Amino acid sequence: MYDRVLSGIHFMSGNIACAEGAIAAGCRFFAGYPITPSSEIAERLAARLPAVGGTFIQMEDELASSIAIAGASWGGLKSMTATSGPGFSLMQEHIGYAFMTETPVVLVDIQRGGPSTGLPTLVGQGDMMQARWGSHGDYEMIALCPASPQELFDFTLRAFNLAERFRTPVLVMSDEVVGHMVERVEIPTAEALEIVERHQPPSPPEELTLPYHTDEVNRIPPMAPAGEGYRVNMTGLTHDERGYPTMNAEGQDRLVRRLVGKIRQHADELELCVEDGIEDADVVVIAYGITARVSQGAVRRAREAGLKVGLLRLQVAWPFPDARIARLAESARALLVPEINLGQLVREVERAAHGATRVVAVSHAGGHYPAADTILAAIEEVNK
Amino acid sequence: MTVLTSQAAMTAGDAGHPLDPELREGRIPHIWCPGCGIGSVMQAFLEAVDTFQLERNRLAVVSGIGCTGRVAGYLKADSFHTTHGRPIPFATGLKLARPELHVNVLSGDGDLAAIGGNHLIHAARRNIDLNVVCINNFNYGMTGGQVGPTTPLGAKTTTSPFGCHEHPFNLVDLVASCGAVYVARWLSMDVRRLRRSIEESFSKTGFTFIEVLAPCPVNFGRRNQLDEAAQGRMLVERSEIRNGADTREVAIPDEGPIVCGKFVDHERPSYLQLLEGLRARLQEHST
Numbered sequence A: 001m002y003d004r005v006l007s008g009i010h011f012m013s014g015n016i017a018c019a020e021g022a023i024a025a026g027c028r029f030f031a032g033y034p035i036t037p038s039s040e041i042a043e044r045l046a047a048r049l050p051a052v053g054g055t056f057i058q059m060e061d062e063l064a065s066s067i068a069i070a071g072a073s074w075g076g077l078k079s080m081t082a083t084s085g086p087g088f089s090l091m092q093e094h095i096g097y098a099f100m101t102e103t104p105v106v107l108v109d110i111q112r113g114g115p116s117t118g119l120p121t122l123v124g125q126g127d128m129m130q131a132r133w134g135s136h137g138d139y140e141m142i143a144l145c146p147a148s149p150q151e152l153f154d155f156t157l158r159a160f161n162l163a164e165r166f167r168t169p170v171l172v173m174s175d176e177v178v179g180h181m182v183e184r185v186e187i188p189t190a191e192a193l194e195i196v197e198r199h200q201p202p203s204p205p206e207e208l209t210l211p212y213h214t215d216e217v218n219r220i221p222p223m224a225p226a227g228e229g230y231r232v233n234m235t236g237l238t239h240d241e242r243g244y245p246t247m248n249a250e251g252q253d254r255l256v257r258r259l260v261g262k263i264r265q266h267a268d269e270l271e272l273c274v275e276d277g278i279e280d281a282d283v284v285v286i287a288y289g290i291t292a293r294v295s296q297g298a299v300r301r302a303r304e305a306g307l308k309v310g311l312l313r314l315q316v317a318w319p320f321p322d323a324r325i326a327r328l329a330e331s332a333r334a335l336l337v338p339e340i341n342l343g344q345l346v347r348e349v350e351r352a353a354h355g356a357t358r359v360v361a362v363s364h365a366g367g368h369y370p371a372a373d374t375i376l377a378a379i380e381e382v383n384k
Numbered sequence B: 001m002t003v004l005t006s007q008a009a010m011t012a013g014d015a016g017h018p019l020d021p022e023l024r025e026g027r028i029p030h031i032w033c034p035g036c037g038i039g040s041v042m043q044a045f046l047e048a049v050d051t052f053q054l055e056r057n058r059l060a061v062v063s064g065i066g067c068t069g070r071v072a073g074y075l076k077a078d079s080f081h082t083t084h085g086r087p088i089p090f091a092t093g094l095k096l097a098r099p100e101l102h103v104n105v106l107s108g109d110g111d112l113a114a115i116g117g118n119h120l121i122h123a124a125r126r127n128i129d130l131n132v133v134c135i136n137n138f139n140y141g142m143t144g145g146q147v148g149p150t151t152p153l154g155a156k157t158t159t160s161p162f163g164c165h166e167h168p169f170n171l172v173d174l175v176a177s178c179g180a181v182y183v184a185r186w187l188s189m190d191v192r193r194l195r196r197s198i199e200e201s202f203s204k205t206g207f208t209f210i211e212v213l214a215p216c217p218v219n220f221g222r223r224n225q226l227d228e229a230a231q232g233r234m235l236v237e238r239s240e241i242r243n244g245a246d247t248r249e250v251a252i253p254d255e256g257p258i259v260c261g262k263f264v265d266h267e268r269p270s271y272l273q274l275l276e277g278l279r280a281r282l283q284e285h286s287t
């Protein structure tokens, strides 16, 4: 139907760009369940995957979808699911499972208004904290937050690269407006794409006795797929380097520290954001996704009015850029945090700012993104 | 009926068990209680793998959570211990990613039919190419003997202290009505028939389901005047083999015969066959 990579310049929606980013990254398995406002991703992949030798399956629910992708990943395929609020809630168990079993998978959450069924067709950003803390136990999440269809393409591809590199679930955390927005998307040629492939064990099966043994530096074990003689041993139970269950406190602490550590120690490298005039700003607006785009307009107008205002647009929400926010808190008189929920991102900013400056929320429970006027008024207010 | 012991087990000497090479080193002793039926099902499964001469590099075993959920981790196969209720969707992803693998699901009745019930019926409907062995011990053993979807009416469990007042599933009928191509029920003690049946299921294309009734003396038996070997004896005494019986008529009754046998063995295009058909059509279209 189409080429593997749809190289060229397109006019496409964020959700379609997301599906194309997945294909370009080498995704060959998608399992999902219909849910507004993410369904276009599944629809696109249902049409696209068979033509590139991949498999699409619509599962019976999100629980099934989120673990079918883990199964396919152990079968050696790059795998993905996509959903929105209620479905994302159901997937939490398998985010923890993928983290514990070091299974590379990509999940896409096109956020809508919640809680519960909430606003199926309208925007929200209320999954910020669920994205980080939704599954039980200690874990780390990598969450990329695109603000345009172009970034939905780029970040979905990047999510696959990170999932493979770190052997961990990676989230693309977008929202209804960016998912449905239609814009210019430039897709590079296949050769120009940077694709990370899975790190396979260097030793043959008979020599790989400790499949979860890692070096001290990166702490990421190579991953042997099923069907190649490695006798893959995988469990969501706390396990040792052989993959055998270890039901004791020492084994638990050793494993969970390694899993959390392998992400945390690379937090600086994972950080991604766009800074716009923040060096000498009195007020810095901090936002992601659609809210960051609206903020751009408000910041521009504030500057035109002579105010010293900057914008920090987060492209990776988790791991949270603690150090960067702490530095900003030293230099700015106030940090302004608009978001489409009643205060989630703002808590992280407050935590990272350590009381060094004023942190002000601009919140709304969802259904629409904040108007530029609202953000501008808030900028003027804190600047007084 | 006599309680069957496999040939392999009988010839085992002090040198260890002949099936030892099929198990992961250092994982035995297993966690199962004395008198539990799960071990003999695992043995029957491994013997079936052996007699069917299944290529070990292509053998994958997926389990959920519970006493039976521990089977996968003991086996020297590609083994996956998944979350509670989800071995079937995990296995679905694995099979679709690597169709050349022989993907088996071994799990319990609570895992497959309660928390995982939705996945079970949809997998049977899709006729996805998986072999499922469901060990039915009539209760939740791992968590201390709670009532389950297969607990007989009146049976006492830790969460039905006055006797179970819910109807149990007729699992073989449930799965047969959803479209499985092979459905059978055996006792865990009937290792020979069970082994043959598992072997037979290996040769099928599509979704196969074998229910194995297994004693759980420690949790189920003890609370129902079926101590130690009594539950196993009761099952053997009440069992009756009726191959080809209508699955609607083989619900496990409160009293009287427990019907075992092979109930369904027919052909129906499997999920992978239909998917191949789709791919071929697309290919034709594009050339």
Ligand code: SF4
Residues within 6 Å of the ligand: B031, B032, B033, B034, B035, B036, B037, B038, B067, B137, B141, B142, B215, B216, B217, B218, B219, B220
């Ligand atoms: S609790 Fe019951 S099913 Fe579980 S191991 Fe013990 S006897 Fe077997």
